Amino acid sequence: MVEISNGNLQVEAPVLSVKDLTTSFKVGDEWRSVVKGVSFDVAPRETVAIVGESGSGKSVTSLSIMRLLPQNSSRIEGSVKLNGRELLTLGSEDMRKVRGNEIAMIFQEPMTSLNPIFPIGKQIAEAITCHRDVSTAEAKAEVLRLLDKVRIPNARNRFDDYPHQFSGGMRQRVMIAMALASRPKLLIADEPTTALDVTIQGQILDLIKVLQDEEGMAVLFITHDMGVVAEVSDRTIVMFRGEAVETGSTDDIFNRGKHPYTRALLSAVPKLGSMGGRERPMRFPVIDIVTGETRIPETEAGGVDNARRPVLEVKNLTTRFDIHSGLLGRKSGAVHAVENVSFDLREGETLALVGESGCGKSTTGRSITRLVEPTAGAISLDGYDVVNLNRTALRKMRRSIQMVFQDPFASLDPRMSVGSAVMEPYVEHGLGPKAEARDKAADLLERVGLKADMMRRYPHEFSGGQRQRIAIARSLMLDPKVIVADEAVSALDVSIKAQVCNLLLDLQQSFNLAYLFISHDMAVVERVSHRVAVMYLGEIVEIGPRQAVFDNPQHAYTRKLMAAVPIPDPARRSLKRNVSTEEIKSPIRPVGYVPPVRQYREVSAGHLVQV
Incomplete structure (x- = not known):
């Protein structure tokens, strides 16, 4: 690890350094910025949390760092350095070697991140063999160790099971095991505990803390759970409409937050x-x-x-x-x-x-x-x-009786506009003409915090939270x-x-x-x-x-x-839950x-x- 001498003080260089990151998407003939001039560092063993509403630019920031955005319709400007190495100018092959090895990412929706036609054991083993020279037997032994570590029950017998055979929470545990397989220097966790119940969530948070201590791993934690933020993050970045509106220590953000949006977020946190x-x-x-x-x-x-x-x-x-x-x-x-x-x-x-x-x-x-x-x-x-x-x-x-499912991406047809998806139950049950269904769908989308003019868009154009709101609106169509x-x-x-x-x-x-x-x-x-x-x-x-x-x-x-249950109190940040x-x-x-x-x-x- 590089160290910078500053008098008698030895300051560790940041694992990740982001300067003036601006990410734009091409809409028609113009470029629209969705991340605007964001800057931050993440030091070894440090956890930095990015919080904000759906669509604020949290996930786009992480995807920009990983360079996982489509090249023909996105533009990334600024600087992203990993251990001093500029990532935005790396060739595709060099960047592929960085992903999953030096930087690992846990995605928000595990079902869309796992390949449905391969057993989960083979998928995790692939993450190991791609970056390390190990035998098949050694890779399997490591996979079983990781599955045990993230508490997959009966791991040895589930090695050959497929993603659809796991619950939502168990699929997320598989994703976490895969991300940790190469012992990365930087872990980007995009809503890693969303699908997990509180006991497993506590164990995963403990596990991440242990790996930070053992490996000097830095963590960029993207979440909407302010209780988790309070317990795991050293510093917090609050994003609103693509901008970092407030940055500071987690204690300052929670106890002395100055921006109205920061105070709005904290006021909405449910407290057990x-x-x-x-x-x-x-x-x-x-x-x-x-x-x-x-x-x-x-x-x-x-x-x-x-x-x-x-x-x-x-x-x-x-x-x-x-x-x-x-x-x-x-x-x-x-x-x-x-x-x-x-x-x-x-x-x-x-x-x-x-x-x-x-x-x-x-x-x-x-x-x-x-x-x-x-x-x-x-x-x-x-x-x-x-x-x-x-x-x-x-x-x-x-x-x-209607049902709102756990995974909104899986429950929405990717080839159908959201307007058609919300209208479909009303039309299929013959409750009225399409014009009436369209008016009702527009009203329900407004009521769940979206806009009626979004009806022409498709599911992939929405964030995870926005897709869940669409699913809720659809469930209400039949009264x-x-x-x-x-x-x-x-x-x-x-x-x-x-x-x-x-x-x-x-x-x-x-x-x-x-x-x-x-x-x-x-x-x-x-x-x-x-x-x-x-x-x-x-x-x-x-x-x-x-x-x-x-x-x-x-x-x-x-x-x-x-x-x-995580408690939204930064004073608990250094505590480990020691959940059974x-x-x-x-x-x-x-x-x-x-x-x-x-x-x-x-x-x-x-x-x-x-x-």
Whole structure:
């Protein structure tokens, strides 16, 4: 490592030095700048966080550093130096040797970063063999070590599994293992913990800190999670409309932020424990990003009429996936994804399902909509016996329940304009002419924070957060009674997350919508839900009113989830969580396995915990 002598002080040269970075895209015959004169350094063992709203230029900044933007439609100006070596003038072959070796990047959307036709073990091994002279056996051993380190359960048996066989959170862990394979000098992490639940997130943050200490690795951390920023970053850069509007130590940014936009971001951060003593959900305060004044005050949302019949009733829901092995493909076991789950949901109520990746949250939502066929149980939705519906009745039933999926890029057709995508459900169900559908789609896009004139654009022209807002708008087109929100706000920056959560609460109050809110963000869950169900290995281990569960968690797993939530306090930056790294138990069971009958005790009214 190069050192610069400054009297008696030895100052380490920055690993990354960015000066006057300006990135422009060609639109028609003119160039439009989306990153404007950004400058910063990242020193060895230092973490610099870039925060800002979707579309502020965070990800474009990282892609410019990596030179991953299309050459014919983008222009990068300024200087980007890695250990003193200018990257913007390197030839393509030399730059290819830098990527994945000296600089590694964890991308925001793991499903679009992994090749769907290759096993994950082979993909990680390729990242090793491309840059190091090792044998196949050595590469496999290193891959297994990395998979264990990022807590992929049963790593040896999952080496040959494909990306689609992993949950969203597990795919992100694979991406992190791949990025760390070459022990890079600079790690660019673009929303690396977005898809991870809080316990895994804590372990990954600890892992990055350990690697920084061991290898002198520098980290450029791009995130919307201000709790993560407070805990991992030494310095923070706040970006707004392509410009760095405020830069400073993380402590200064959090405690003495001067720019109105900085204060707006921090005001929107949900804080675990802030709902003490309140029974109903609370809207987030929204700050004017120009004046710094509160534009929408914090207010209480609507309650639930418990006397009304539930719009959704789930009884003993069980969903299993058979495993076949051997030359004859005989059944050798089953994944017990959802096991004997029961709950109900009333109009105007939000029930949050929380738990680690792979615990069965998403499978529960998909089973209710019959995107996945349940193995057993009963589901009643708005008068429909969901399990026994034929194809025609099932199509009609789905007007009453809509789903917002975890990965917005995968749920939007890349060949279809967003206007057509949002209009499609309305048109396909024959609810009105195209002109009427277009007007409604334009109105909904405005309500989720986009502009009506964006309807002609395509999904690839939007940021991850903007694509999630499009998916939310589409789910509202049929005026459903129940919305299954599968990580619906996980890809959103804090300010947009606050606005979208407020929008969901407003719509719920106006139309008596019921939400099944699937999330790993405990602070948001505390803010928006009426009741909470905690899932572990396909079972509900604790369920009850939100206030009762958060104020008095009874199950050990519930307490573990809450203890892992990042706290937006820079004073915790030097702390390591030391979250337990014990392997997650596998939900795979042998043929003939009979699950035990679970017993629950009632802690207080409606608050049940598994014993």
